[in-house]
Amino acid sequence: MKLLSIASEIYPLIKTGGLADVVGALPGALTGEGVETRTLVPGYPAVIAHLGKAKILKRYDALFGVRATLLSAKVDGLDLFVLNAADFFARPGGPYGDATGNDWTDNWRRFAALSRVGADIAEGAVKGWRPDVVHVHDWQAAMTAAYMRFGPAHSVPKVVTIHNLAFQGRFDAEIFGELGLPPEAWGVDGVEYYGGTGYLKAGLVSADAITTVSPTYAEEIRSPVHGMGLDGLINGRVDRLHGILNGVDTDIWNPAADPSIPRTYSGRALSGRIANRIALEKCFGLDHDDAPLFIIVSRLTWQKGMDLMIDAMDHLVALGGKLALLGSGDHPLEGAFPGAADRHRGRVGVQIGYDEGLSHLMQAGGDAILIPSRFEPCGLTQLYGLRYGCLPVVARVGGLADTVIDANEAAVNAGAATGIVFAPSDPLALHGAIGRAVRLHGDKSAWQAMQRAAMRADVSWSQSAARYAALYRDLLAQVR
Numbered sequence: 001m002k003l004l005s006i007a008s009e010i011y012p013l014i015k016t017g018g019l020a021d022v023v024g025a026l027p028g029a030l031t032g033e034g035v036e037t038r039t040l041v042p043g044y045p046a047v048i049a050h051l052g053k054a055k056i057l058k059r060y061d062a063l064f065g066v067r068a069t070l071l072s073a074k075v076d077g078l079d080l081f082v083l084n085a086a087d088f089f090a091r092p093g094g095p096y097g098d099a100t101g102n103d104w105t106d107n108w109r110r111f112a113a114l115s116r117v118g119a120d121i122a123e124g125a126v127k128g129w130r131p132d133v134v135h136v137h138d139w140q141a142a143m144t145a146a147y148m149r150f151g152p153a154h155s156v157p158k159v160v161t162i163h164n165l166a167f168q169g170r171f172d173a174e175i176f177g178e179l180g181l182p183p184e185a186w187g188v189d190g191v192e193y194y195g196g197t198g199y200l201k202a203g204l205v206s207a208d209a210i211t212t213v214s215p216t217y218a219e220e221i222r223s224p225v226h227g228m229g230l231d232g233l234i235n236g237r238v239d240r241l242h243g244i245l246n247g248v249d250t251d252i253w254n255p256a257a258d259p260s261i262p263r264t265y266s267g268r269a270l271s272g273r274i275a276n277r278i279a280l281e282k283c284f285g286l287d288h289d290d291a292p293l294f295i296i297v298s299r300l301t302w303q304k305g306m307d308l309m310i311d312a313m314d315h316l317v318a319l320g321g322k323l324a325l326l327g328s329g330d331h332p333l334e335g336a337f338p339g340a341a342d343r344h345r346g347r348v349g350v351q352i353g354y355d356e357g358l359s360h361l362m363q364a365g366g367d368a369i370l371i372p373s374r375f376e377p378c379g380l381t382q383l384y385g386l387r388y389g390c391l392p393v394v395a396r397v398g399g400l401a402d403t404v405i406d407a408n409e410a411a412v413n414a415g416a417a418t419g420i421v422f423a424p425s426d427p428l429a430l431h432g433a434i435g436r437a438v439r440l441h442g443d444k445s446a447w448q449a450m451q452r453a454a455m456r457a458d459v460s461w462s463q464s465a466a467r468y469a470a471l472y473r474d475l476l477a478q479v480r
């Protein structure tokens with residue numbers, strides 16, 4: 001089976017969050033299911049720099065007004081289609097905005113172009129390679145499903161995956177005329193969304209299947225609280241909705257063979273973690289002692305509950321804990337954390353920024369990873385925490401609820417507990433969870449038993465890749 005995957009990020013070439021990890025890891029996992037994946041991504045500078053020898057498959061003289069080429073290349077085992085459109089993608093800053101965090105004003109055009117080219121490939125634009133199924137990720141690629149639905153490739157099965165419903169790609173109504181869609185595409189059953197144009201919405205109404213990245217989030221987005229304006233639509237299409245948990249790339253995230261950490265280790269030899277802990281403490285200017293060492297690796301946003309952490313830090317230190325935080329995001333939060341670190345020299349260390357290698361060291365040296373999210377479609381950092389024996393302390397939402405087993409008495413006695421789960425995501429419950437973690441950490445053998453149980457948990461892609469492959473096969477069977 002040939003699968004065309006389309007996304008705006010792919011690890012290891014371009015990443016701002018979990019989307020990239022998923023898009024980078026799923027093709028390898030699907031190979032074992034008999035699915036051959038090729039992934040279409042924008043030609044950002046970081047992507048073009050890695051291409052090496054690329055083949056030109058198609059030229060566009062005026063793709064939404066700019067010159068572009070469609071390239072094919074193989075990078076790090078990934079079969080890529082790259083949309084090389086310098087006017088759209090060769091820019092400094094991030095994939096969606098400039099260095100100060102302002103969105104590019106022509107994002108509607110940039111990602112309509114990506115989606116249009118995705119639909120072209122579905123229609124046979126690449127000689128000798130036509131996909132059986134098209135799988136698009138998030139709003140940046142979602143319009144592919146609309147272009148396909150209103151074009152010659154309408155019968156090719158289309159899957160749209162929601163990685164985060166908070167990001168919807170909403171634009172003015174006026175752009176509709178430039179999207180190159182037929183007039184009937186405008187309307188409640190098309191791209192129109194509360195009087196404007198909605199890219200994710202257009203994808204969701206056009207898709208043959210909608211997936212999201214955990215079973216609990218699939219339920220949550222049916223409610224007004226988490227549905228973010230799309231719950232009505234999602235409830236109307238619930239027969240097409242599937243919650244499939246993300247996995248992790250167990251080669252890249254493997255404590256027994258991780259090149260970014262000073263000392264590799266396994267669940268049988270947890271003492272190897274000490275060298276990593278010492279390196280981590282040094283890196284963050286923390287005291288070296290036996291106190292429970294909490295870590296945070298996160299976007300600094302309201303979604304991630306990072307505002308709650310500012311006050312919780314004092315509480316964590318008062319209980320005898322230490323904290324290493326690595327993150328970037330909202331400017332007020334970026335500004336608030338260093339002050340807290342100054343108040344608690346040796347107990348709290350903060351690094352504002354994005355550092356993939358350091359994030360590995362933190363999972364390998366920390367005792368527990370704090371994730372107080374208000375909502376969390378799946379979350380990957382708790383899965384890395386499980387794999388590295390850095391026990392997740394998580395809010396009971398979305399994928400966090402699906403992947404961490406709370407250390408209640410029954411679970412601890414059964415040897416099943418893998419972390420601490422609290423609800424709701426508010427200061428009181430968060431303080432309580434930190435207190436429970438500190439107390440549990442005091443019992444070394446119970447803590448280590450939890451670490452081993454966590455490291456045994458299957459966080460690989462194998463089950464989820466099988467579920468995606470089964471979904472693709474079902475959709476294909478319906479059209480053949």
Ligand code: ADP
Binds near residue numbers: 297353378382
């Ligand atoms: P989201 O995609 O919502 O940000 P996820 O938990 O799904 O959250 O994925 C986040 C990914 O980004 C993980 O791979 C995590 O390790 C990584 N990450 C987040 N912040 C940083 C950072 N400041 N430095 C390095 N990696 C980070």
